[in-house]
Amino acid sequence: MTAGPATTASADEPCTLPRAPLHHSEGLDSWNEEYPEPVGTVRAVMLFLSFPDAKPKLSPRRIADDYFPATSDFFRDASYGKLDLRADIEAAWLRMPADSGDYGIRRDWDASLRSAYLRDALKVVSPRVDLADYDVVYLVADPDAPGVDPDATKVVNFDKPVTVGDAEIRRLVTVFEHRVPDRNVLAHETGHVFDLPDLYHRPDDPHGDWDTHVGDWDLMGSQFGLSPELFGWHKWKLGWLGHGHVDCVRSTGTTLHTLQPIGAPLEDGDPEADTRLAVVRTGPAEALVAEARTPVGNDSRSCTRGVLLYRVRSDIASADGPIDVVDGHPDTGACHAASVHPRLADAPLETGESYYDADAAIRVEVGERTVTGGWNIKIVRG
Known part of the structure; x- marks a missing residue:
């Protein structure tokens, strides 16, 4: 079996999160050499x-x-x-x-x-x-x-x-x-x-809801999901995105970011002109991530679009909730006929909408769409 170190994560990058010694940790400051490198x-x-x-x-x-x-x-x-x-x-x-x-x-x-x-x-x-x-x-x-x-x-x-x-x-x-x-x-x-965790929640009731953590929004949550494209965090972990594709918000204040759709092909040339993730480190093993999702590529069956927010924890094991999608519209749902978890199907934020994380003092505001199908966003960190 072949294995090798990831080439796009490093311990000195402040937004990568440390890999913990547990099953399928979401940390990506190093590659677990017990797994084949998917490159x-x-x-x-x-x-x-x-x-x-x-x-x-x-x-x-x-x-x-x-x-x-x-x-x-x-x-x-x-x-x-x-x-x-x-x-x-x-x-x-x-x-x-x-x-x-x-x-x-x-x-x-x-x-x-x-x-x-x-x-x-x-x-x-x-x-x-x-x-x-x-x-x-x-x-x-x-x-x-x-x-x-x-x-x-x-x-x-x-x-x-x-x-x-x-x-x-x-x-x-x-x-x-x-x-x-x-x-x-x-x-x-x-x-x-390839060392990716289960993102579903296994309920005590065999007829309960398995998809409360991420809904349709990643293949590792549900293979039936309308939007099975892997999270950008996973693409970074697996070496498919590099630091140049990730905006790391390191300090307090206001920053502006332009996010291209996570499922669209990468542009040739300067990766810093093709940002796919904005990441805010919120704790020793936790981060808030923003990425753009549209009905393209593996997400072609998605019924909603916008800027998707989710929290990543590298100290939580597979199937225990290492990633939680932020519900941008907690009072509504979408795609009821096809979604595995309609409450989160309309989780992404669209132009003019915002989310405030009071515990971390972080506000994410979604601006206008770009000509390439992404979104401009503003992150205010208190």
Whole structure:
């Protein structure tokens, strides 16, 4: 598995936030070398597992079409062309030794049964493929096998790397989707492979709301979101944006910023003429971020637009709320027929609107749109 340091974050940048020693920290002052760096060519392999209790109805290639090239296209656009995710598709079904029902596959999986599944899967695939050639490994279970639970799709992280031939495997993407799979599900799981956290909130009530933290506004919150483009903070963390694309508000007073849409292609030339984020450090491990969102690129299905504000905490683990979107219109919602969380669907601020954070003494005022589709904003820090 390949890994390398991020090239766009540094410990002396006052707005980066420190990376904490917890699962998928949102800190980006350094890169976690246990994860492959998502810049340049990243090689993936997709392998297909069948079971004695079910004869597959579809070919691996037909199932792979549900995921590629869509997943590669998502990351190509999100990364401004800086990530080329190339997937090799294994053309044959690889038969597991036990029936699908014997593994007890489900979301909250019994640890011993999950270990048995992974052990058998690696034993089956290792003679077929040299896993050392790949940065990402997708294990896809036969979607028609009776014991396959689509809610179990996830990334499995090993406490210690598992040696398979010449490869040291730190994590695997285990796919248990039924046909047709959830939209963007593989892109979400691949985001974890690149050290991005879950942004949803798992309620105690199984029928409760999972999307209270970020709503539609990032793939890592919901793969069903209308606006699945990754937050600019994540693009900065992954090395797709550099310091020149980020305005860091370091002191009190008034500053002016022009934000280009986060989903639009980057302009060639001077990056300081193409600002994508305005960041205000509000604590040792916390920042307030502003970015422009419009129906472009991966956000083409968005039903609202404007300047989106959100708070980032680098000391909060994955799925515990490391990012919270600021609701710019708390008394209303939008996109009720399609949004995963309508209350936050109209969160962005538009021209003439503002937000005041009384605790941090920060006001964000949204001005006129630019000819390139972004917004001018003013940040007043008390």
